[in-house]
Amino acid sequence: MSPKLNPQQLAAVKTIDHPLLVLAGAGSGKTRVITEKIAYLVRQGTPARHIAAVTFTNKAAREMKSRVSKLLDDKQSRGLRVSTFHSLGLDILRAEYKTLEYKSSISLFDEQDRLSLLKNLVSHGIKDCEEDQIDQYNWQIGQWKNAFVTPKQALHLPDAALHAPARLYEAYTRSLKAYNAVDFDDLILLPVLLFQQHAPVLEKWQNRIRYLLVDEYQDTNITQYQLVKLLAGNLGRFTVVGDDDQSIYAWRGAQPENLSQLQKDFGRLQVIKLEQNYRSAGRILKVANHLIANNPHTFEKKLWSELGFGDPLRVLSHKNDIAEAKQIVAEIVHHRFKTGGSYGDYAILYRGNHQSRLFEKELRENNVPYFISGSASFFSHAEIKDVLAYLRLLVNPGDDAAFLRVINTPRREIGPTTLEKLGAYANERHISLFDACSEFGLQQRISEKSTQRLHKFCELITDTAREVETGDTFKTIHRLIDQIHYPSWLQENSKTPAAAERRMKNVLELVEWLERIAVKDGSSDDGDAGASATHAAGAGKSLAEVIAKVMLLDILDRNQEEQAGDQVSLMTLHAAKGLEFPHVFMIGMEENLLPHQNSIETDNIEEERRLAYVGITRAQRTLTFSYCTHRKRYGEMSECEPSRFLAELPEEDLEWANKKQLAPEEVKQRGKANLANLKAMLG
DNA sequence: TTATCCAAGATTTTT
C-alpha cells in the first residue's frame, strides 16, 4: 500500500466541516490529498454523486480519476464528477439550456471560429471598430469574459477607448446566441450568469454538488472563482488546493489573488500548508527556493525533502541552437546507456513550442523514441476541422462558423462573392446563413446557378441530419464523408500522397473516436471528462453531446495515456506543470526566451520566474540547464544572453560544463547587467 | 471562381 499521509496531508483530508485552502508546494502530494479526500468523504457517508472535483486540464482530470479508482470501487465512485472547469460548465449548460433560452445541441466555437465571427462583425460595420484592431478587441473581450464583465457593463465603462470593443462584444454575444453557439469562455461565464439569475437552478446544483474540490486553484480567473463561490454556497463545503508560486496563467486571466480573496470571503477558512516534497533531491529544492525567493510572497513557504541532497545542477553552454540539440540528445543517449535507465525518465522542457523542432530532428536521427506534448493540436489539422464542421452543421444548422468552413470544402463553386451577398442578406434578416439559403428574397440577389448550388448543399445537410437522427449515426457520417468525396479532395489538396493518406487516417480516427465516446456511457473513461447526470445508463450520447465534449478534449490527450512507454518527453514548461521526471533538461535558458521577450517588455518577470520554478521542480534527481550564445530566430542568426534566472541561482550548487564557451563569472556578470538594466528601465 | 505567387509577419503559454 501507499505510504502514510503526513500530518498536514492528513489534516487536509479530514477537514470537511470548514472551507479549506491547501497551500501545496510542488511535489507535496496535492493530487494525493484530493484523491484521498474524495475517498474519505465517500467513506464518511457523502455519496460520490454529490462530490465534484475540478481541474484545469483533461490530463489532470484523467490522472485524478484513475487514482480515485484505486481507492474506491466502481460502486462507491459511481456518479463522481471529476472534470475540467470547462467540462463542468458544459454539463451545466447542457442541462439548463432552456433557462438560458438556448436551443438544445449548442455549438462550441473554438478560437478560430470566434475570431472569424469577430472579423465578420467588424467588416459588417460595428461603430468605431477598425479591422486592424481585431486582435486587440478579441483580447479585450476575452479579458472581460474572464473577469466576469458582461457586454452591458463593458458598454458603461468610462474609458472611451473601450467603447469600440464593448460594442463588438455586445454584437458578438448576440450573434453567438443567434447561432445557438457558445465559446470556451462562455462555458464558465454562462453558468455563473445562470446561477446568479435563477436561484432555483443554483439550488438544484448546490444540492447536486455538496462537496467541491478545486485543483490548481491559483489558476482560477474571476469568473471561475464566482462559479466556485456560487456552487460552494454559504456552507462553504469545499477544498481548494493551490500554489501561488506555480501561477503561470495570469496572461489568461488567472488571478492568484483568488488565494487571499478566499480568506476575505470565507471567514471560517482554514489554511493548511504542505511543504514536504516527495519528488526532488534536496539540492534541486534548495535551488528552486532560492530562485522563487526573488518574487514577493503573500504566503511564505519552503520546500524540503528527505530524498538526499543530490548532484549539483549542471549548466551547459552551446555555440548555437543546433549544437544545443545535438549535445543534449547525445547526453541523453549516453546517460541512459550508462545507467541502464529508460528514455521515459528524461524530459526536455522549453518555453515555446517552436524550440522542439531541432530536438525532434536530432532525436529522430538518433533513433531515440520521443513524445511531444502539446505542439500542434489534433484539432488544428484542417481535415479535422472540416469534418467536425460538417458534424456541427448537421447538429446545429445555425452554426455559421461551421457553415462557412465547409460550404466550399470540397469545392462547390461557391465563392466569396456569393457568400458576401449571402452574409449580407442573413445579416439584414437576422437569420443564419443556412436559413438564408432557402429564403426567396435571396434569389433576387444572386445568380440562378449560385442559388442552386446553395440549395444543393443545404439539401445535403438536411438529408444527412435526418438520417443521423433516425438511422445509424456513424454509418451516416462515413457515408457523408464518401458522398462529398472527401478522400479525393484530400488527395488533390495535400502536398504528397503520403500526406493525403495520413490526413484521411486522421479523419477516420476522429470518427472512430467520436463513436467510442458516443457508445461509452459516461462516467469513468478518458473521453468523457465528467459523469453526466443528464442521461441514463446505456443510453449512449447524442451526436451533439459528443461533438461538444470532443471539442474540449484533444486526441493528444487520449494518446498521452499511451505515452508512459520508453520515450523522451518534450514539452513546454506550461505543459510540464503537474508532471515529474527523474532527469530534466531545461533548454534555451536565455534572455528573451526565458524570460520571454514579451514578458520583459510588459514587465512581467515574476510570472516567468515562476515558470522557471515550475520547470526546476519537475526534476526528481538531476537537472540540467542549457543556453546558447547564438540562435536562429526567424531564420536569422542572432546573439543570445544567458537568462538572468541563471544568475539568481546559488552558485555553489551549479556546475558549469563546457566552460570554454562562456565563463560562469561572465554569465553572472551578464545576468546582473540584465537585472540592472531592468531595474533602470523600471526607474 | 480558382490557382498561383509573393510579401509580410510570426514564435509564448490553453480550455
Place this chain on the structure above:
DNA sequence: TCTTGGATAA
C-alpha cells in the same frame, strides 16, 4: 524558416 493572406492572373 515557415506559414498565412492578399493580390493578380487565368
